[in-house]
Amino acid sequence: MILSDREILAALARQAMFLTPCPPGGSLDWTSTALDLTLDAEIRPWDAEQLPENMLVDPCAADFSTNELIRRYTQPHDCTNGFAIPPKMLVLGWTAEKLKLPHTSKIAARVEGKSSLARLGLGIHVTAPTIHAGFGFDGRNPAYEGSPIRLEIWNFGPLHIKLTKGMPICQLIFEEVHGTPEKGYAGQFRLQGPVAPRPRPARRK
Amino acid sequence: MAQLLCEVSEGLRPAEATVKVHRLDGRAEFLPVDRGMVTKAGRKNYLAVGLIYLDEAQEAALIELPEEADSGANRLWVRRDHVRLLHESLNS
Numbered sequence: 001m002i003l004s005d006r007e008i009l010a011a012l013a014r015q016a017m018f019l020t021p022c023p024p025g026g027s028l029d030w031t032s033t034a035l036d037l038t039l040d041a042e043i044r045p046w047d048a049e050q051l052p053e054n055m056l057v058d059p060c061a062a063d064f065s066t067n068e069l070i071r072r073y074t075q076p077h078d079c080t081n082g083f084a085i086p087p088k089m090l091v092l093g094w095t096a097e098k099l100k101l102p103h104t105s106k107i108a109a110r111v112e113g114k115s116s117l118a119r120l121g122l123g124i125h126v127t128a129p130t131i132h133a134g135f136g137f138d139g140r141n142p143a144y145e146g147s148p149i150r151l152e153i154w155n156f157g158p159l160h161i162k163l164t165k166g167m168p169i170c171q172l173i174f175e176e177v178h179g180t181p182e183k184g185y186a187g188q189f190r191l192q193g194p195v196a197p198r199p200r201p202a203r204r205k
Numbered sequence: 206m207a208q209l210l211c212e213v214s215e216g217l218r219p220a221e222a223t224v225k226v227h228r229l230d231g232r233a234e235f236l237p238v239d240r241g242m243v244t245k246a247g248r249k250n251y252l253a254v255g256l257i258y259l260d261e262a263q264e265a266a267l268i269e270l271p272e273e274a275d276s277g278a279n280r281l282w283v284r285r286d287h288v289r290l291l292h293e294s295l296n297s
Contacts, residue, residue, distance in 0.1 A: 042218045059275065065235035066275040067216060067223040076218060092217065098239075103206070103255050132279070134271055138242055138253035139206030147239035147271075148220070 003107070003174040005030050011174070017107050018100035018136075019172075020145040029168070036114070037095040039169040040148060043083060044074045044092040080165045085122075091153040091163065095170065100136040100146030106177040108133055111149050111170050121157015124170045128152070133177060208251035209268055210287040213243055224252050226274075229265050229282040234274040242271055251289055259285065 003011065009025045011017050023029035029036040050073055058064065070092065077083055085091050101107055109131040113124045136146030151170060155161055163169075212225040222240045225233050244251045255269035257280060264285040273279050 044217050059277070063233050063235075064275055065223060065225075067235065067237050070217055071215065074217075094218070128273075132269075134255045134269060136239065136242070137206075137271070138244070140208065140244060140253065141241070144241045147242065150237065 001176045001178070002033050003176065005032055005035070008035065008174050011105070011107060016105035017102070017174070018098075018146050020098045020100075022097070031171070034112070034171040034173045036168040036171050037097045037111075037149065038166050039079065039151075039163060040094045040096040041078050041080045041165040042094060043077050043079050043153075043163065044070060045077060045083070045085070046070075046074055046090040046092075048089075050074075078165075079163050082162045082164045084160045084162050085153065085155045086160050087121075087155050087158055089155050090126075093151045093153050093163070093169070094148040095151065096148070096166070098136060098146040098148050099131065099172070100144070101131065101133050102137045102139075103134045105133060106180075108175050108177055109135075110173045110175065111151070112173060114168060114171055117161075117169070120159060120161055121155055122161050123154045123156060124151045126152040126154060207254055207256035207266070207268060208244060208289040209254045209283060210289075211243065211250050211252040213250045216240070224250075226252065226270075226281070227283065227287065229284060234270075234276055234278060234281060236270060236272050236274040238272055246289075254288075256288070256290065259288075261285070 005025065012019060012022060057069065099109065101109065110129040111125060111131060112129055131149065138144045153163065209226055214223045216222045216237055220240055221237055222243055223235060224238050224243065225235050227233055238252065242253050253271060256266065257269055258267040260266070265282050266285050266288045267280060267282055268288065269280050
């Protein structure tokens with residue numbers, strides 16, 4: 001069940017989840033069922049011209065690290081004064097807001113695009129919108145504010161589009177998790193067969 | 206809640222880290238996390254994770270990562286001695 005703005009504010013008030021900074025209820029960042037988040041200054045554009053021709057990556061390979069790949073082939077940019085994303089470019093970015101969803105809160109979230117940007121051809125994630133309970137939560141450190149949401153910003157349209165720090169870039173939708181996740185049920189989770197489970201092919205998001 | 210032994214390297218920005226953890230079969234898993242999710246204890250680093258199940262007999266633990274790993278995994282079997290329990294959070 002999707003939470004209304006009132007239920008989101010109630011969940012924040014009872015500390016079932018945390019958003020920092022959180023716009024005040026009733027501000028223009030809210031809709032009846034979602035909350036707009038803004039783009040942080042740091043972005044990482046993928047520049048296809050910097051990549052080896054026909055470069056192949058294997059996410060199933062042992063020791064595959066996406067971050068290592070990205071660090072090797074991209075450079076950080078600061079979009080405080082704007083960054084023009086050309087057609088077909090993928091840019092990694094982050095929200096300025098930090099989210100914390102304790103495991104016990106039974107709330108999950110989805111990050112979705114804004115229709116105003118979608119009309120220009122701008123998407124903000126690549127089919128991976130789900131934010132699970134436990135995101136940004138460290139039970140040992142209650143003072144930890146939470147994690148920003150990483151965005152995969154992709155220009156599908158024909159225009160150059162300016163990305164600027166602070167622009168509303170996505171919206172966050174909260175959903176109640178119905179029921180209790182299976183946890184600690186020995187029959188379900190007992191380690192089967194040999195002690196070392198066999199590697200399995202990587203699942204896609 | 207629990208913490209999982211991890212190795213930390215640079216992320217894509219100063220506030221982010223790339224974390225490497227080991228599955229029970231020894232294979233490495235990588236994931237990007239906010240640096241606040243990592244706690245340093247002496248020379249060791251620990252990642253905040255969810256604890257799903259402890260198999261004391263097999264000296265293994267099933268944990269849930271705070272972010273999907275680069276392999277696509279969300280839950281991993283790991284070595285029991287790589288896990289620090291914060292509270293007794295297992296259902297009995």
